[in-house]
Amino acid sequence: xxxxxxxxxxxxxxxxxxxxxxxxxxxxxxxxxxxxxxxxxxxxxxxxxxxxxxxxxxxxxxxxxxxxxxxxxxxxxxxxxxxxxxxxxxxxxxxxxxxxxxxxxxxxxxxxxxxxxxxxxxxxxxxxxxxxxxxxxxxxxxxxxxxxxxxxxxxxxxxxxxxxxxxxxxxxxxxxxxxxxxxxxxxxxxxxxxxxxxxxxxxxxxxxxxxxxxxxxxxxxxxxxxxxxxxxxxxxxxxxxxxxxxx
Numbered sequence: 171x172x173x174x175x176x177x178x179x180x181x182x183x184x185x186x187x188x189x190x191x192x193x194x195x196x197x198x199x200x201x202x203x204x205x206x207x208x209x210x211x212x213x214x215x216x217x218x219x220x221x222x223x224x225x226x227x228x229x230x231x232x233x234x235x236x237x238x239x240x241x242x243x244x245x246x247x248x249x250x251x252x253x254x255x256x257x258x259x260x261x262x263x264x265x266x267x268x269x270x271x272x273x274x275x276x277x278x279x280x281x282x283x284x285x286x287x288x289x290x291x292x293x294x295x296x297x298x299x300x301x302x303x304x305x306x307x308x309x310x311x312x313x314x315x316x317x318x319x320x321x322x323x324x325x326x327x328x329x330x331x332x333x334x335x336x337x338x339x340x341x342x343x344x345x346x347x348x349x350x351x352x353x354x355x356x357x358x359x360x361x362x363x364x365x366x367x368x369x370x371x372x373x374x375x376x377x378x379x380x381x382x383x384x385x386x387x388x389x390x391x392x393x394x395x396x397x398x399x400x401x402x403x404x405x406x407x408x409x410x411x412x413x414x415x416x417x
Contacts, residue, residue, distance in 0.1 A: 241274025268393035
């Protein structure tokens with residue numbers, strides 16, 4: 171079972187960064203002095219999330235984003251950490267990037283917030299239309315859950331093909347367990363979906379302005395494989411940051 175790593179960084183105030191690791195070692199890091207160090211050490215220049223890149227010799231032209239997927243954060247240590255953190259008294263606004271159909275980490279957030287008197291609001295971002303429909307229907311009766319069907323960041327925030335190739339060749343991560351062609355295919359798939367689906371992009375800032383939020387209190391980054399750094403830049407300043415599958 172992947173472990174959870176907790177560490178602290180500083181910007182406007184101490185920030186807790188909780189990372190779900192691919193290893194089974196529980197690791198506690200020392201405080202990081204500033205944002206640049208936190209960003210570099212947590213995601214590096216280009217953090218590519220490899221958890222949902224599927225080994226398949228036949229690369230389908232039909233986007234995987236058109237299909238529902240089983241929850242990946244479910245009743246494990248990371249799920250329980252999310253549940254505990256959401257109960258903190260200083261948590262009033264929660265942002266989840268990559269909610270999928272709402273059966274995994276979203277469930278942990280909702281169950282926790284249902285039981286607390288904090289009157290916190292959970293903002294869920296999901297780019298897939300099919301998954302968003304399930305997500306919205308699942309929590310339609312929970313008034314504190316706001317679900318949005320859009321992309322967290324803009325197309326310009328995605329790395330280009332050469333950046334992914336350079337990262338793949340220069341960094342040894344779990345990404346290298348998969349053929350480069352498959353990785354590039356996944357990048358193209360995500361870009362094409364955003365181009366053709368009609369879903370709005372770059373909406374983290376919009377959601378802040380719409381709800382009069384300067385900084386979210388708690389954020390989970392579990393979105394697209396190629397946008398982790400851009401998403402971190404958008405939400406840095408949150409009190410608690412949860413990163414799924416950092417390696």
